[in-house]
Amino acid sequence: MxxxxxxxxxxxxxxxxxxxxxxxxxxxxxxxxxxxxxxxxxxxxxxxxxxxxxxxxxxxxxxxxxxxxxxxxxxxxxxxxxxxxxxxxxxxxxxxxxxxxxxxxxxxxxxxxxxxxxxxxxxxxxxxxxxxxxxxxxxxxxxxxxxxxxxxxxxxxxxxxxxxxxxxxxxxxFREPLIPQLDRADLFEMNERSKGYVKIQAGELALNVEQYKEMAESMHAYKRGIIVCGAIETDGFAEAVTSLAKKLGFPILADPLSQLRSGKHDGSHIIDTYDTFLKNEEAKKFLKPNLIIRFGALPVSKPLTIFLKENHDVRQFVVDGGGGWRDPGMISSEMIYCHETHLCESIEVFVEQVNDSSFFEKWDEINQLTRKSLAEINELAVLSEGKLFYQLADQLPEGATLFVGNSMPIRDLDTFFHFNDKSIRIMANRGANGIDGTISTALGAGTCLQPLYLVLGDLTFFHDLNGLIAAKQYGIDIHILLINNNGGGIFSFLPQASHPKNFESLFGTPLDLEFEHAVKMYGGQYELISDWDHFSKVLAGENSGLTVMEIKTNRNRNIAEHRERWDAVSREISRLLEEKH
Amino acid sequence: MxxxxxxxxxxxxxxxxxxxxxxxxxxxxxxxxxxxxxxxxxxxxxxxxxxxxxxxxxxxxxxxxxxxxxxxxxxxxxxxxxxxxxxxxxxxxxxxxxxxxxxxxxxxxxxxxxxxxxxxxxxxxxxxxxxxxxxxxxxxxxxxxxxxxxxxxxxxxxxxxxxxxxxxxxxxxFREPLIPQLDRADLFEMNERSKGYVKIQAGELALNVEQYKEMAESMHAYKRGIIVCGAIETDGFAEAVTSLAKKLGFPILADPLSQLRSGKHDGSHIIDTYDTFLKNEEAKKFLKPNLIIRFGALPVSKPLTIFLKENHDVRQFVVDGGGGWRDPGMISSEMIYCHETHLCESIEVFVEQVNDSSFFEKWDEINQLTRKSLAEINELAVLSEGKLFYQLADQLPEGATLFVGNSMPIRDLDTFFHFNDKSIRIMANRGANGIDGTISTALGAGTCLQPLYLVLGDLTFFHDLNGLIAAKQYGIDIHILLINNNGGGIFSFLPQASHPKNFESLFGTPLDLEFEHAVKMYGGQYELISDWDHFSKVLAGENSGLTVMEIKTNRNRNIAEHRERWDAVSREISRLLEEKH
The missing domain is CATH 3.40.50.970 (Thiamin diphosphate (ThDP)-binding fold, Pyr/PP domains)
Known part of the structure; x- marks a missing residue:
C-alpha cells in the first residue's frame, strides 16, 4: 500500500x-x-x-x-x-x-x-x-x-x-509527499457504519426532584430574592428564568449578554439600569436582598459586582450547567451544577405565585426612574458614546445581531441599552475580555447572523484590522460603528487618569490614524458621521458588504457626559428615597 | 507598611x-x-x-x-x-x-x-x-x-x-490599587550592592586542547573537506572561519544568514551559488567531499540539504555553541558543543597551510561559472524577483541592514545575492520560518541599525500590516520592497502547483489588495515601481520615515524565469564537466 x-x-x-x-x-x-x-x-x-x-x-x-x-x-x-x-x-x-x-x-x-x-x-x-x-x-x-x-x-x-x-x-x-489522491470517487464513503462511526450522547448536569423541591422551598422562604444573569446562551433560558422570576416576584438583573435585554420573552421583571443606580449608597440599602441567585458568567457591571460582594452575608446560589467556579468575590454559599433552563423549569413546578410583590416594586421603581433619567442623554446634540447605544436600542431592526467591543462599548451598552421586545442578539468576546480579534469574531458570526452591527473603539478596531479581509473576500454584510476617541478611553475612568505625567503615553496611547484608508483598501464604504441624522440615515441604509461609520468623540468630554448623567440619576434617587422616609 | x-x-x-x-x-x-x-x-x-x-x-x-x-x-x-x-x-x-x-x-x-x-x-x-x-x-x-x-x-x-x-x-x-508611588526621589536607589545585586558570569562551551589538536589532525587527514555555515551571529566568527578554511583549503558554503556573504573578511573561499549548482547531478559527483563541517542553523537551501544527506557516508562534524541538535537528516557523525569562534581559532593553531588546493579549485570553478550565468538575470528588462536581489547586492549602501521575508525572498536572496565586501548585515526570522511579525521585527532592528531595507512578499506584508504603526509612531527610517505577486508564490514551486483544481483557493490565495491605502494610513511614501531605473532612483533616495516600493510581479512568469536560469546553469556545468573528461 x-x-x-x-x-x-x-x-x-x-x-x-x-x-x-x-x-x-x-x-x-x-x-x-x-x-x-x-x-x-x-x-x-x-x-x-x-x-x-x-x-x-x-x-x-x-x-x-x-x-x-x-x-x-x-x-x-x-x-x-x-x-x-x-x-x-x-x-x-x-x-x-x-x-x-x-x-x-x-x-x-x-x-x-x-x-x-x-x-x-x-x-x-x-x-x-x-x-x-x-x-x-x-x-x-x-x-x-x-x-x-x-x-x-x-x-x-x-x-x-x-x-x-x-x-x-x-x-x-504528516510525511512527504503531501499530495493526497483526490481522484478517488469513494473518498468519503465509509464501508463500515456509513452514518458515522460512534454516536455520542452527552447528558447535561441535572439535580434530582428532591433537590429541586428543596430549592423551591428555600426561594419561597426568602421574600427578598434577586436573580442575576450574566452572559448565558443556554437554549430556552430566557423564557424559563423570566417565568420563574415572575412567579417568585424576584427582579432579574439582566446583563447585556444574558440575552434578556431584547426579545419576545416577558420583560416585566427585567432590571436593566442597575449599573447606574447601584452606584448610589442609599439605593443599595433600600434594595438589599436576602437571597441572590446567579446564572451565567460574571456580569459586566462593576457596581453590581461590588453590590454582590457587599451582600456576602446573604445566601447566594451560583448556578452553572458547565460545572465551573464563577465566584471571584468568594461570596457564593451554594454552588449548583445543573443545566440552567432545566433548573428553572424544574423548580417552577414547585413554586406558587407570590402575593407580596413589594420588594420587586422597589427595584422596579428605582429602575424606571433611572431609565427615564438616563434617557436624557438623548437630548445631547453632539455625537456622544452613551447616546449611541440608546439610539441603537431604538433604531436596530428586528432580528439584528449587535456585536460589541470590549473596554468602553460593552460598558456603555450596559448603561444605555435598555429592554426592548425586538429579537436582538447581543454578542461580545467576554471570556477573557480582550480587545483582540473583535472584527474577525463579528464577521464569523456574520456568515450566519444578519443583519449584523459591530460597535467598537479605535484601539480594538486597529488590533484586528487584518480581520476586515474576510468582509472583502466573502462579501459579508456588516455595519461597523467605529467610536474613535483616539486612544484608550476606558483608562480615563480609572485611577491612572489622575497621573497626567505619563498618562497619554502609557494609557491614552493615541494612534492618530485615518482609518478611511484601511476601509478603502478592504473595499468598504466609509462614512464619517457628522450628526445624529446622518447616523440614522447610514444605519438604516441598505448597504451591502462592509460599511464603516466612524464617530469621532472626545475622551475628556465623554467622561464628563457620563459623570453628569450618573450624578443626575443619583440625585434623583436620593430625592425619591428621602421623600419615602 | x-x-x-x-x-x-x-x-x-x-x-x-x-x-x-x-x-x-x-x-x-x-x-x-x-x-x-x-x-x-x-x-x-x-x-x-x-x-x-x-x-x-x-x-x-x-x-x-x-x-x-x-x-x-x-x-x-x-x-x-x-x-x-x-x-x-x-x-x-x-x-x-x-x-x-x-x-x-x-x-x-x-x-x-x-x-x-x-x-x-x-x-x-x-x-x-x-x-x-x-x-x-x-x-x-x-x-x-x-x-x-x-x-x-x-x-x-x-x-x-x-x-x-x-x-x-x-x-x-498584582493586587489593586495598582498605582505606585512615583514621587519618591530614591525610586531606583538600591541601598545594598548599588551596582547590581548579583553579577553572573556565564561561560561558553569549550573543548580542551587535546580535543582541538585531534580535530585539527582529522581535518588535515581529509583533503576534500567542506565547511557549511548556516545562520550564525557569533562574534568574530566570520574572520575565524574564513581564516581556518583558507589554511585548510576548504570551501565555505555560506548561507545568506551566515553573515559571510557580505563583509570585510576574506571572501576568497566563500561559495555562494551552491543552491543552484547542487541541483546538477554531475556537479554533485564532481564535488563530492570526504569531510563536512557544519556551523550554525540548517541552511536555507534545499539542494544543499539534499547534498548533505546524500553524503551520509561521509564524516560530518556539527558544531553548536548552544548545545542543540541541528541534524534533521540524521547524518552527523560527531556533535561538537563548543563556541564556534573559539573552536575555529583553537584548531587553527594546530593547522598548517595546505599545499594541494585542487579540491577547493573544483568548487571555485563551478561557483564562478554559476555566478556568471546567474548574472544574466540582469539582462531581464521586466521587473523580476530574482534580478531584484542581484540589484540589491549591487546597490545597497555600505553598512546597510537587509531584512528578508520568509518563503520566496530568502530563497531568492540565497540564489541571487553573491559575495561582496560591503558590510551588509542580512537578517530574517529563520527560527520557525514564519511569515508573521516580519515588518515588526525589521522595524525593531531599525531602531539601532540604519540604513534599513526590508524585502518581503505580499502575504508576509499583509500578515503584519499592523506592525507599520511603529514606523509612524517612532519615525523609524525604512525602505520596504514589497514584492507583490498577489498570493503565495512559493507554492508554485511545490507539487501542489500541479493540482489546478483547488490550487488558487488553497495555496495561491490572492488577496487583491491595493496596499497603497495602508501605506498612506501609516504616513508613508508609496512608490509603485515602474522599471529598474525607477527602482534604483527610489532605492538611492534620501527618504526618511517609511518608504514602500511595490514591485508587482507574476507568479507564473517568476517560476519560468527561475527555471530558465537554473536550466541554463545546469547545461553549462554539464558542458564544462564533459570537456574535462
Whole structure:
C-alpha cells in the first residue's frame, strides 16, 4: 500500500467524520505541511471552507461562527508559528465556552527537535487552554487506524461541544509527499457504519426532584430574592428564568449578554439600569436582598459586582450547567451544577405565585426612574458614546445581531441599552475580555447572523484590522460603528487618569490614524458621521458588504457626559428615597 | 507598611536591576493590570520605552531590537489574551535564540480560575517555548523580598542571554490599587550592592586542547573537506572561519544568514551559488567531499540539504555553541558543543597551510561559472524577483541592514545575492520560518541599525500590516520592497502547483489588495515601481520615515524565469564537466 493511499484514506475518514459530527465550517490558513488535510477538506461536498491568511484572525473568525451557530468549527493551519497565532482565540474559546476543533499539521517525529525548518514543539502547544489534546498517530490505512481516525474525530467534536464547550486540539504529523489522491470517487464513503462511526450522547448536569423541591422551598422562604444573569446562551433560558422570576416576584438583573435585554420573552421583571443606580449608597440599602441567585458568567457591571460582594452575608446560589467556579468575590454559599433552563423549569413546578410583590416594586421603581433619567442623554446634540447605544436600542431592526467591543462599548451598552421586545442578539468576546480579534469574531458570526452591527473603539478596531479581509473576500454584510476617541478611553475612568505625567503615553496611547484608508483598501464604504441624522440615515441604509461609520468623540468630554448623567440619576434617587422616609 | 509602598519598592527594585543587567529597551502594550510595572519602567531615567498597542507586533518588535543589539529586551503586557498574542514571537525567539524577557501582569491568586474578568491561566503560559518561567511572589517590601526581586531579574536576564539565548517568562500577580508611588526621589536607589545585586558570569562551551589538536589532525587527514555555515551571529566568527578554511583549503558554503556573504573578511573561499549548482547531478559527483563541517542553523537551501544527506557516508562534524541538535537528516557523525569562534581559532593553531588546493579549485570553478550565468538575470528588462536581489547586492549602501521575508525572498536572496565586501548585515526570522511579525521585527532592528531595507512578499506584508504603526509612531527610517505577486508564490514551486483544481483557493490565495491605502494610513511614501531605473532612483533616495516600493510581479512568469536560469546553469556545468573528461 502506498504512502499516499494511506494518507488519503486516513484523512478522508477523519474529514468524513467531521461532517457527520456536526462540523459544517472549516477555516483554513494556507500552508504546505497541512496540504493533505486542506485538499481533502476542500473536496468534501458539504463542508464550507473559508480561507484566511492571518491565523490569528482566522481563529477568531471561526470563534465567531461557532458562537453564532453553537456548532463546533474546525480551524486548520500548517506547522510552526502559524499554530501559535491561534492562541488568543483558543484562550478566549476556553473561557467563553465556544466549541473549536483546532487541527494543526506537524512535522513527523523524525523531524522534531532537530533543527528542521518550520518545526516547533506542538505537543500540548496550548497547555490547559484546550479541553483535550491528541497527538494523532501517523496516517495508516489499516481497519484499526481508520477506526481510530473516525473515533478520535467523533470524540473531539463531542468534547468540544459538551458542557462546558471549548476548544480541542488535534496535532497531525504528516510525511512527504503531501499530495493526497483526490481522484478517488469513494473518498468519503465509509464501508463500515456509513452514518458515522460512534454516536455520542452527552447528558447535561441535572439535580434530582428532591433537590429541586428543596430549592423551591428555600426561594419561597426568602421574600427578598434577586436573580442575576450574566452572559448565558443556554437554549430556552430566557423564557424559563423570566417565568420563574415572575412567579417568585424576584427582579432579574439582566446583563447585556444574558440575552434578556431584547426579545419576545416577558420583560416585566427585567432590571436593566442597575449599573447606574447601584452606584448610589442609599439605593443599595433600600434594595438589599436576602437571597441572590446567579446564572451565567460574571456580569459586566462593576457596581453590581461590588453590590454582590457587599451582600456576602446573604445566601447566594451560583448556578452553572458547565460545572465551573464563577465566584471571584468568594461570596457564593451554594454552588449548583445543573443545566440552567432545566433548573428553572424544574423548580417552577414547585413554586406558587407570590402575593407580596413589594420588594420587586422597589427595584422596579428605582429602575424606571433611572431609565427615564438616563434617557436624557438623548437630548445631547453632539455625537456622544452613551447616546449611541440608546439610539441603537431604538433604531436596530428586528432580528439584528449587535456585536460589541470590549473596554468602553460593552460598558456603555450596559448603561444605555435598555429592554426592548425586538429579537436582538447581543454578542461580545467576554471570556477573557480582550480587545483582540473583535472584527474577525463579528464577521464569523456574520456568515450566519444578519443583519449584523459591530460597535467598537479605535484601539480594538486597529488590533484586528487584518480581520476586515474576510468582509472583502466573502462579501459579508456588516455595519461597523467605529467610536474613535483616539486612544484608550476606558483608562480615563480609572485611577491612572489622575497621573497626567505619563498618562497619554502609557494609557491614552493615541494612534492618530485615518482609518478611511484601511476601509478603502478592504473595499468598504466609509462614512464619517457628522450628526445624529446622518447616523440614522447610514444605519438604516441598505448597504451591502462592509460599511464603516466612524464617530469621532472626545475622551475628556465623554467622561464628563457620563459623570453628569450618573450624578443626575443619583440625585434623583436620593430625592425619591428621602421623600419615602 | 502600605500596599502601595510594598508594590513600589518591590517593582522598582526589579526595574532598577533590569537596567543593571543589560536591558535598555522595553516594549510596553497598554493595559490596566500592568500599571505598576509600566509606570515604574516609564520613570526609569535610562530605559527606552516603546509603546505598541498590538501585542503580537510588539513582541516581534522587541525581537528585532534584541536580534540587532544581542541584548535582552523586555516586553510588558496586561493579563488575559494580551499575553497570548506574544506567543508567535516567543516561539520564534526560542528557536532563533534571541534573548527576550517576557513580563506579564496577572491577577493575584484569589482572582484566578474563579471567573474574574481578564483572568486566564498564565502559569507556564508558553509551555517549553521559554527557557525559564517564574511565577513571581506577590509584591512585598521586606529585605528578603527585595533581594528576591533583584536576584530573579539578574537570573532572568542572564538566562535569556546565555547560550543558547532565548525567551524567559516572569508572571507578576498584582493586587489593586495598582498605582505606585512615583514621587519618591530614591525610586531606583538600591541601598545594598548599588551596582547590581548579583553579577553572573556565564561561560561558553569549550573543548580542551587535546580535543582541538585531534580535530585539527582529522581535518588535515581529509583533503576534500567542506565547511557549511548556516545562520550564525557569533562574534568574530566570520574572520575565524574564513581564516581556518583558507589554511585548510576548504570551501565555505555560506548561507545568506551566515553573515559571510557580505563583509570585510576574506571572501576568497566563500561559495555562494551552491543552491543552484547542487541541483546538477554531475556537479554533485564532481564535488563530492570526504569531510563536512557544519556551523550554525540548517541552511536555507534545499539542494544543499539534499547534498548533505546524500553524503551520509561521509564524516560530518556539527558544531553548536548552544548545545542543540541541528541534524534533521540524521547524518552527523560527531556533535561538537563548543563556541564556534573559539573552536575555529583553537584548531587553527594546530593547522598548517595546505599545499594541494585542487579540491577547493573544483568548487571555485563551478561557483564562478554559476555566478556568471546567474548574472544574466540582469539582462531581464521586466521587473523580476530574482534580478531584484542581484540589484540589491549591487546597490545597497555600505553598512546597510537587509531584512528578508520568509518563503520566496530568502530563497531568492540565497540564489541571487553573491559575495561582496560591503558590510551588509542580512537578517530574517529563520527560527520557525514564519511569515508573521516580519515588518515588526525589521522595524525593531531599525531602531539601532540604519540604513534599513526590508524585502518581503505580499502575504508576509499583509500578515503584519499592523506592525507599520511603529514606523509612524517612532519615525523609524525604512525602505520596504514589497514584492507583490498577489498570493503565495512559493507554492508554485511545490507539487501542489500541479493540482489546478483547488490550487488558487488553497495555496495561491490572492488577496487583491491595493496596499497603497495602508501605506498612506501609516504616513508613508508609496512608490509603485515602474522599471529598474525607477527602482534604483527610489532605492538611492534620501527618504526618511517609511518608504514602500511595490514591485508587482507574476507568479507564473517568476517560476519560468527561475527555471530558465537554473536550466541554463545546469547545461553549462554539464558542458564544462564533459570537456574535462
Amino acid at each position: 502506498s504512502h499516499q493511499e494511506s494518507l488519503t484514506s486516513y484523512i478522508a475518514a477523519f474529514v468524513s467524520e467531521l461532517y457527520k459530527n456536526g462540523v459544517e465550517d472549516v477555516v483554513v490558513s494556507p500552508g504546505s505541511r497541512s496540504t493533505p488535510m486542506a485538499m481533502i477538506i476542500h473536496e468534501h461536498p458539504e463542508l464550507r471552507v473559508h480561507i484566511h491568511v492571518d491565523e490569528r484572525s482566522a481563529a477568531f473568525f471561526a470563534l465567531g461562527i461557532a458562537k453564532a451557530t453553537k456548532r463546533p468549527v474546525a480551524i486548520l493551519c500548517t506547522s510552526g508559528t502559524a499554530a501559535a497565532n491561534y492562541f488568543p482565540a483558543i484562550v478566549e474559546a476556553k473561557i467563553a465556552r465556544v466549541p473549536l476543533l483546532v487541527l494543526t499539521a506537524d512535522r513527523p517525529h523524525e523531524l522534531r527537535d532537530v533543527g528542521a525548518p518550520q518545526a516547533i514543539d506542538q505537543i500540548h502547544l496550548y497547555g490547559n487552554h484546550v479541553k483535550w489534546f491528541v497527538e494523532m498517530a501517523p496516517p495508516e490505512k489499516s481497519e484499526e487506524m481508520i477506526r481510530y481516525a473516525r473515533t478520535v474525530c467523533a470524540r473531539a467534536a463531542s468534547t468540544a461541544l459538551s458542557s462546558p464547550a471549548g476548544p480541542v486540539h488535534l496535532n497531525f504529523p | 502600605s500596599h502601595q509602598e510594598s508594590l513600589t519598592s518591590y517593582i522598582a527594585a526589579f526595574v532598577s536591576e533590569l537596567y543593571k543587567n543589560g536591558v535598555e529597551d522595553v516594549v510596553v502594550s497598554p493595559g490596566s493590570r500592568s500599571t505598576p510595572m509600566a509606570m515604574i519602567i516609564h520613570e526609569h531615567p535610562e530605559l527606552r520605552v516603546h509603546i505598541h498597542v498590538d501585542e503580537r507586533s510588539a513582541a516581534f518588535f522587541a525581537l528585532g531590537i534584541a536580534k540587532a543589539t544581542k541584548r535582552p529586551v523586555a516586553i510588558l503586557c496586561t493579563s488575559g489574551t494580551a499575553a497570548a498574542n506574544y506567543f508567535p514571537a516567543i516561539v520564534e525567539a526560542k528557536i532563533a535564540r534571541v534573548p527576550l524577557l517576557v513580563l506579564t501582569a496577572d491577577r493575584p491568586h484569589e482572582l484566578r480560575d474563579v471567573g474574574a474578568p481578564q483572568a486566564i491561566d498564565q502559569i507556564h503560559l508558553y509551555g517549553n517555548h521559554v527557557k525559564w518561567f517564574v511565577e513571581m511572589a506577590p509584591p512585598e517590601k521586606s529585605e528578603e523580598m527585595i533581594r528576591y526581586a533583584r536576584t530573579v531579574c539578574a537570573r532572568a536576564a542572564s538566562t535569556a542571554l546565555s547560550s543558547p539565548a532565548g525567551p524567559v517568562h516572569l508572571n507578576f500577580p
